[in-house]
Amino acid sequence: MAYDGRMRCFFLIAMLGGCAPEVEPSAACEAYVTCLGARDLARDRNTDVERFVAGGACWGSHEAAEFCTGACERGLDWLREAEADTLPTECSP
């Protein structure tokens, strides 16, 4: 069977580590990032959330994803309770 260009590319990427685990961002962290973005806008801040978005350190393995997802869930629950009077609607469940 002859290799076409796409297949050669696939094997090249695999050899270079392109097959390392990559997990999709969880809904919990997407909600957390959305909330912080809206909260920042209201406060004229700019919070670095790089680790929680696609391609960030949270999504390099299933263990990291589980770790971050729990952190996002608890972090968002806490914000909703502690800043209930001021949090933007984007943070609502």
Added chain:
Amino acid sequence: MRAGLWLLLLLPLAEAHRPAGDIGDVEITDATISWLIPGTFETGDEVFVVELVMPTDFALPFEVLVEKRPRLADHRPMYAVVGPGLPTPTADELAVLPYPLPDGWGVYLDQNDLPERIVYFEQVMRRNMWTSGTTALPLQRGPNEVWIWSPDGTTGDFQLGFGVEEDFSDGGFGAVFADWGTYAY
């Protein structure tokens, strides 16, 4: 006793936290990477203070861990992250804090009181830990602090973990091998 640890952050940047030396005798140069800082309550009335100087507004997870051993079953260190931009504490929260809050600062208080403790298998040192549960917190640029204390006066080891991004580019495990007794069974 107020044990201090300065974290001087230069640039913003895991699941395996980078180990540091004992709390109170180590300086961390970048709190935007993942750290695991051990400490020991010798008398139970200590308050450990970790100072975080954030180079930018930065959201990161925090947790307190205790090794899962029968003699530490009741050892549940409490911690508070305090800094500008965090929510104003309730009266109940203020009553629990070991120190007065600096003017204009808010607080995240973790009482580490989940009815069923979360067990986490720490893969680097390969041991089971009880964790308070990880909570992502948005810190503002500039000085912030973490206060850790033992509300019931229990004694024993604990570890403060924070951050996600790993960086072992300069070795990173030197503190483990320099102080093996802290980490080894």
